[in-house]
Amino acid sequence: MSQTTLFRTTERIVLGAGAVNSIASEIQALGGTKPLIITDPGLVATGIIDRITNLLNAASIPYTCFDKVEADPRFELVDEVVQLAQAEKIDCILGIGGGSSLDIAKMVSVMSTNPGKVDDYFGIDLVQEAGLKTILIPTTAGTGSEVTPIVILSDHHEKLKKGVVSAHLFPDCALLDPELTVGLPPAVTAATGMDALIHAMEAFTSINANSITDMLAIQAMDLIYNNIRTAYANGNDLDARLKMLEGSMLAGMAFANAGVTAVHAFAYPIGAEFHIPHGIANTIMLTPVMEFNLIGNLEKFAQIALIFGEGDDAMSQRKLAQQGVAAVRELAADLNVPQRLSDYNVTAQDIPILAQGVMKVTRLLANNPRKLRLEDAEAIYRQVL
C-alpha cells in the first residue's frame, strides 16, 4: 500500500481490577477541579455511581452529576448537558457507562469549547478546538468508545444515526475496571460483547487495515471469542470480565484507525427505525454480510476461523472462511442473541427503504472489502428477515 499509516489512540489507559480507585488522582493529574459526571439512571441504581462519588468526596473534589442519558441518545441532549456544565462551572468531564453515556460525555466535552450546535459537527474533522479534559469509564465490554474518536448520536427527526469523527474526541484517560462490569445482565453482556467482536472482525477485514490494527484486532478476537461465553454464563468471573474489557478496548483501538465495514452500515438503519439494540442489530447482520464479503478477502476471513480455533491450515481458504461464519452463528445461538429481523417486526415491505439507508452509510461502506450495490443490500436484509 502506498498510503502512509496514521495511528492514534487514547493517551492514558488504566486497566485492571480496582482501577477505578485511582479516579481522584487521575482527575488531579489532568488539572481538573470540578468534574461533571455523565451517566444513566440504570448505573445509579447499581450503586456504581455512589462508589465513584464516595471516592471524589474522600478526595474533597466537588462534582455535578447528570444521570439522565438515554439509550440511543438524541443529539439535542448534548446541548442540554453543555448548558448544565456551563451553569455549574465544571472544568472536566467524567463519562461513566455504556456507549451512550461515553459518547454524550465526549460530545459535551468538545461542545463546551466549540461554538454552535451539535448538528454543525456531524461529519469528519469539523471540530476545531480541543474539549474539556475527559476521563471515560466503560461499564460494558462493547463499544470501545473510550479509545475511539467517534460519537454516534440519533437524529429522531430523520430517524438516522449520525456520527461525529474528530481526533479531539479521544478522551484524555480511560479507566477500565472489570469490577464495574460484573453486574451486567447476561443479555447485555452478550449483545455488547458481540458488538466488540464485530469491531475487531470488521477492522481486520477493512480495506484500511494495517499491521498495527491487525495486531490489535487479532488479539481482540482471541480475547473476546474465548471469554464471551464464560462472561455470559457466569457474570461474576472477574478474569473473563477483565479479558472482555481488554478485548473490547483493543477492538476499539483497531477500528478507530481501520474503520468498521458493512455489518455496522446494515445495523444503523434497523437500529434507528426499529430500535434494535446496536449489538443485536450487528449480530443479526454479521453472518449474511460475512458471506457476501468472503470473496473480498478470503485470506483474512480464513485467518478469522483459525483465530477462533476452527479448522486447520490444511483446509482451503474458502472452507476455512465458511467455517468462521458457522462459528459465529453457533456463538450467537449459544448467547441467545436473536438472529432474525422479524423478531423485531421488520417486514418484507420495509426492506427497500432500509437498503437505501445502508447505501447512505458511505463512511463505512468505503472500508468494506467488497463493493456493495442497492440490490445486494436488499438481498442481504432478506436473508435474515
Ligand SMILES: [Fe+2]
Ligand atoms: Fe459497534
